[in-house]
Amino acid sequence: MYDEIPDTGGPGTVILLNGTSSSGKSSIAAELLRILDGTWFHLPVDAFHAMRGGEIAPDDLQAEIDRTAKGFHRAVAGMAAAGNNVVVDHPLSRRWRLLDLLDLLPPERTLLVAVRCPLPELRRREQARGDRQTGLAALQFDTVHAHGPHDIDVDTSAHSPAECAALIRRALHAAPRPTAFETLRRTLR
Template sequence: MTAAAAAVPDDPEYARIPDTPAKGTVILLNGTSSSGKSSIARALLDTLDGTWFHVPVDAFHSMRGGTPIADEDLQAEIDRTAKGFHRAVAGMAAAGNNLVVDHSLTRRWRLLDLLGLLEPRNTFLVAVRCPLPELERREKARGDRQPGLAALQYGQVHAHGTHDLDVDTSVLSPQECALRIRDLLRRRPSPTAFERFRRTAPVTG
């Protein structure tokens, strides 16, 4: 609490929830592990006008306490975290915050869930692509990712097809990808991929 707020605790102004004039824009970076999502997100925060948040699903996984999870409970735990992550993202955007979301749409329900939560006109879906041999090279070089994770996700993350933009991080630097995404935002394609999905996919939530 600020000193000013403490000085006038009964002032009704401090009980008024601030207006949020517009919904935030969401850039949804979708790619496998090691495809370069976080690197692009960092470049975007230095490139885009205004204030943006980098919101990686990994940050939510890393908030979990250290109690061991039984193998048979692991998928439910991951699903619950992803579902909560989607709602946290939607809440931040609804309050007017601009977000770079770093996620892997490995299961179709994740896309369907987000379709029901995010404002489709303000959501831009970017496919972060990279050929599998390069993903495997990066995975090995990093040493902090489960070996084989990228290969497991490779055929899944882009299976739904449409995106607003594709970038290939085996030929573009993170900065070059960020500039293409900045151009996409300036063009503001209409309809967006999310708007097109909304017309054809069952919306949940």
């Protein structure tokens, strides 16, 4: 009995929150965990970066970030493949990140959310936080949503995290077909 790998059913659902640094992804994720039915996990890429120990030479920083992101993608895919529902907090600021996730996540069970915020507000939030590289949001601003369609867009300058989460929950229950991931997989792969 204890030697059998448990059957966990089909894959879980993935809500992928795509936005720049300081756009409000983590705040929305916290609200989603509060209002979604069933069990959900919040998987923020920042948590994976926070697990890293040791010093990184400046010349090695981008390669380290890329390896961490690739590992993070596989951890997310593994959680979903095992039947877990996950809210993912990750900026698709580099095209390869989206392409990698298109190969890993179940496209029919992935809701891609554009978390938007005007650049002046992002700059204000970065300065107020003090725990982020100033200017990171500006560096990501033009690329994070450049890949194409999302299933839903939310604007954190116009709506609270709770309001954004409620909009996302409604979109999840509306089950758009084809999903943005299905469309992107067909057009980009």
